[in-house]
Amino acid sequence: MKILTANALASIQDSGRFGYRSMGVGKNGVMDSWALQAGNALVKNDLNEPAIEIALGDLTIQFEEDVSFCLTGALYEAYLDDKRIPSYWRINAQAGQTLKLLRPLQGMYSYLCVHGGFDIEPVLQSASTNLKAGFGGFEGRYLKADDILKVRTAASLPVIGVARLVPTRIIRVIKSSEYERFTPSSKDAFESQQWKLQSSSNRMGYRLAGTSPLELIEPTQMSSHGVDIGMIQVPPQGQPIVLMADAQTTGGYPKIATVINADIGLMAQIRFGKTCQFVIVDLEQALREQQKRQHYIDQIEEYAHEN
Template sequence: MITILETSALNTVQDLGRPGYRNLGVGSSGVMDPVALQVGNILLANQPGDACIELQTYPFVLRFETATSFTVTGIDADITLDGRPVLPWSVETAAAGQVVRVGPPRKGARGYVCVAGGIDVPVVLGSRSTQLRGGFGGMDGRPLEAGDTLTITADSTLVSGYGACPPSAIMDDVGDSSDGRVINLRAIPATDYALFTPESHERLWTAEWRITPQSNRVGYRLSGEALRLHHPIELRSYGIVPGIVQVPPAGEPIVQLADANTAGGYPRIATVIEADLWRLGQARIGARIRFHECSHQQGVAAMEPIRSYLDNLRMMVTHYRKSAQRRNGAKPGDKA
């Protein structure tokens, strides 16, 4: 059991989302940074789809009512366990009654509190993710509040003392922004790309776009010089998935994200590839992003470094946990 002691707005229970219902008007939801959640679940030997707490606002404080192992991924921040500093992206074991505090991030935007066995809230349409707009999933379809209690799936295997390198530390960035102040994203020209002027095409790929305060889990609104169509056009509504870059009449793009609408009608100029959505999910309000054109084949191939990173981490964790069990005298066949 977990008790929330302090939280700000918009912190929610999330997992990898609920695909398969967009045709019924139900978005996928899920974490904004799926790589960070997968890392947390691998570190704790959880199932890939186990739920976590996604943090968007800080500080966040919780108390463990039962002993459990946990990790905080996604961000670089000051994290303490009963006042003792602990490292992000590493596994720690908390005793019953101990308190974890997560401070504002120095790097990244969204943190993921993962616990051994995962957060146990009701499954709705195949997922535990919170759908704030629909008011379902997670904790009664709403953000977490101080005083909330969350059940965690029991796991008698308490192992700690290891961690992961953040993906940003080992995966090559896109583009040439060595100062780290620009987030580079690969994108594929979308269905309506040819409807935009050549000047808009060039602007899309060369300009730096700023994420405005009018941004959230639904989508990031970007500010910059307007993108223009050859002539005004009205489109029939079409299905939307995270990553699509739409251009409203004012000409400033919107990138659809985890809580994306299921349908829309603005012209589509590009789509951020799946392999880079985690980078966008960790972008802060006010950050600048730059799009880099790539092909469909390049977008598919870009997933391979992520799969390799996660596979290597999974192998390391399995080896470490088995070694720890042997040191602790566990019997063969016990859960690793």
């Protein structure tokens, strides 16, 4: 596959790099892991097979071999040559055809998964791109014009489609370690108000703005401690930051809550300028929702392997 144009932020990502946070190496990986798994299940791959993560712009690719592929995550306006193609469908491309992704119509991050996967050499047991350190993925950077990606398997599979997870701006969270240090009015405001995603957000963190800043009962001095994706930190100005896939390994701000694993992908797909609302759930519900997500992936795998 040859990249013809790349105005989007496109990088190679899998589910992430695990076991190296104590050395200061972040997890990285996809912003929406459920979309990655759904795509890989649909094209009969291992669920962790690396894909191209695409955000905020257009991307044009020329296929140099016959390939079965799908697009998941954000709904892109996409064309195979001049034919419009839908997301969450397994599509066959022939050598010489061109895939044009013009713009996301809904959501932020889309995933291009190909049957057989991309031939990417793992670094620290992951193919994910660490953009800050410049390693992993394709030369440790975003894709650009004239890059060539090797596909392991040239094949055509039956064309099928599956349902996608219904997008929502209601994001479920569990209380975090410093929740009780916030004032009662801040606890109420955290759940009751709409939080707008700021354009300064990125793969490291989603910066939110609300009309009622969150306040601590009394000033709190905290030592740096381990942090991870989904944790919601509250800096002194009271506007929360949701840590995302490229989050740092340590932080010192108090944490009011953590986005549940089932909803991280939903959080990732919120567009700049749009709002979300947090709802606190207990650990038991968080685990039930994760099981529902896993059942969704299992269903796609079963259907894809039957077709």
